[in-house]
Amino acid sequence: MTRINVTVDGVGYEDEVEPRTLLVHYLRETLGKTGTVVGCDTSNCGACTVHLDGRSVKSCNVLAVQADGHEVTTIEGLAQDGELHPMQRAFHDCHALQCGYCTPGMIMQAIDVLNDNPHPSEEQIRVGLEGNLCRCTGYHNIVKAVQQAADEGSTAGASAGATAGGAQ
Amino acid sequence: MIPARFDYVAPTSVADALSALAEAGDDAKVMAGGQSLLPILRMRLNAPETVVDLGRIEELRGVRDEGDHVVIGAMTTYADVLASDLVRQHAGVLTDAIEEVADPQIRHRGTVGGALVHADPAGDVGAPVLALDAELVVTGPGGERTVPAAEFFRDLFETAVGEGELLTAIRIPKHTGWGSRYEKFVRVAHQWSIVAVAATVRVEGGAIAEARIGLTNMGSTPLRATAVEQALVGKAATEDAVREACAAAAEGTNPPSDLNGDADYRKHLATVLTRRAVLAAAGA
Numbered sequence: 262m263t264r265i266n267v268t269v270d271g272v273g274y275e276d277e278v279e280p281r282t283l284l285v286h287y288l289r290e291t292l293g294k295t296g297t298v299v300g301c302d303t304s305n306c307g308a309c310t311v312h313l314d315g316r317s318v319k320s321c322n323v324l325a326v327q328a329d330g331h332e333v334t335t336i337e338g339l340a341q342d343g344e345l346h347p348m349q350r351a352f353h354d355c356h357a358l359q360c361g362y363c364t365p366g367m368i369m370q371a372i373d374v375l376n377d378n379p380h381p382s383e384e385q386i387r388v389g390l391e392g393n394l395c396r397c398t399g400y401h402n403i404v405k406a407v408q409q410a411a412d413e414g415s416t417a418g419a420s421a422g423a424t425a426g427g428a429q
Numbered sequence: 430m431i432p433a434r435f436d437y438v439a440p441t442s443v444a445d446a447l448s449a450l451a452e453a454g455d456d457a458k459v460m461a462g463g464q465s466l467l468p469i470l471r472m473r474l475n476a477p478e479t480v481v482d483l484g485r486i487e488e489l490r491g492v493r494d495e496g497d498h499v500v501i502g503a504m505t506t507y508a509d510v511l512a513s514d515l516v517r518q519h520a521g522v523l524t525d526a527i528e529e530v531a532d533p534q535i536r537h538r539g540t541v542g543g544a545l546v547h548a549d550p551a552g553d554v555g556a557p558v559l560a561l562d563a564e565l566v567v568t569g570p571g572g573e574r575t576v577p578a579a580e581f582f583r584d585l586f587e588t589a590v591g592e593g594e595l596l597t598a599i600r601i602p603k604h605t606g607w608g609s610r611y612e613k614f615v616r617v618a619h620q621w622s623i624v625a626v627a628a629t630v631r632v633e634g635g636a637i638a639e640a641r642i643g644l645t646n647m648g649s650t651p652l653r654a655t656a657v658e659q660a661l662v663g664k665a666a667t668e669d670a671v672r673e674a675c676a677a678a679a680e681g682t683n684p685p686s687d688l689n690g691d692a693d694y695r696k697h698l699a700t701v702l703t704r705r706a707v708l709a710a711a712g713a
Contacts (some may be wrong), residue, residue, distance in 0.1 A: 280437030
């Protein structure tokens with residue numbers, strides 16, 4: 262077992278983990294943060310996307326021990342004081358989901374896209390989301406939601422109060 | 430899917446990493462960004478006793494200017510290389526290729542050094558590194574040695590980095606003012622290259638003065654299309670002249686046959702993609 266210190270959604274945790282524990286399993290099973298889901302389990306689909314020090318990563322492709330000393334933001338850390346994050350609001354407004362399974366990862370990656378480029382073209386949004394698969398093929402409204410969030414000026418600092426000032 | 434149990438070591442210096450490797454013996458695996466290694470461990474295609482994680486070695490990160498070379502620390506992520514104006518300006522074909530690697534999440538974690546040592550022939554960084562005549566700095570218990578890219582790739586998943594050694598840096602001679610293009614052929618988003626071509630050319634007075642071409646997934650290692658490089662010298666940067674010179678792009682290659690295409694198809698792709706890459710690199 263290896264001792265790790267990780268900040269997740271603004272709260273510090275200290276835990277003993279097996280080195281082979283994947284970050285996504287640590288989040289779900291140790292911390293109970295089941296908002297982050299396991300999709301393909303082969304690092305293709307992006308459903309498990311979270312932010313590590315402010316940059317998007319696939320949490321099924323990172324070991325929990327690699328997150329030692331770092332900050333993680335999950336979908337559960339986005340809403341502040343009961344208010345949805347602007348990207349969550351945009352997904353809701355634009356009906357950017359069907360079954361909803363890809364949504365946590367889509368939203369986390371969509372925020373990363375705007376952090377990189379606050380005013381992306383439609384093409385840049387689609388390329389920025391290329392590591393996230395929607396099995397319902399509901400991409401059209403997902404792209405519209407990201408455009409709406411971009412138009413509202415939902416950018417970097419807003420990615421999560423918890424990681425404001427996180428490494429960029 | 431979770432990996433088999435392993436011991437985990439996270440040294441904070443190259444010296445400590447080399448000691449950890451020596452101590453762990455022959456069943457240790459080095460982890461860079463882990464973006465290729467973790468899927469392998471999860472699928473249990475490999476089950477090392479010890480994983481030595483280089484992720485906490487700051488001295489291996491970053492891009493620096495060393496006169497006529499750009500030096501990339503082996504643990505520099507794809508995303509950090511993409512953000513580097515030095516690389517874009519002096520080794521543009523590497524930037525072009527990295528833009529095509531996997532997806533943004535993978536590029537935030539994956540490293541250039543990790544990809545080079547993993548040496549998947551369908552990986553995108555081998556061909557540009559070969560085309561740019563880079564030198565690979567390999568560090569072991571006995572010190573540092575430099576391996577030319579042409580001697581670095583030995584075979585499928587095999588490089589000049591020996592047991593107990595680490596790739597620590599990539600030294601790229603500046604190709605300032607050279608045009609560049611990475612032409613990657615895939616069927617779906619964030620796929621490994623079926624075939625790709627890295628081209629960088631220097632144009633002088635409308636003619637191609639020098640050309641360097643690297644091929645991805647046309648054999649068990651990245652390859653140089655030397656016949657094309659020679660044929661391009663002095664040619665006008667026009668469709669017809671470049672087409673003729675690029676006809677030999679598949680010469681001496683031995684591409685795989687798989688579900689994505691057979692060897693003959695890949696050879697055809699290589700000539701088409703080389704022509705497109707050279708024309709784009711020449712600004713034609």
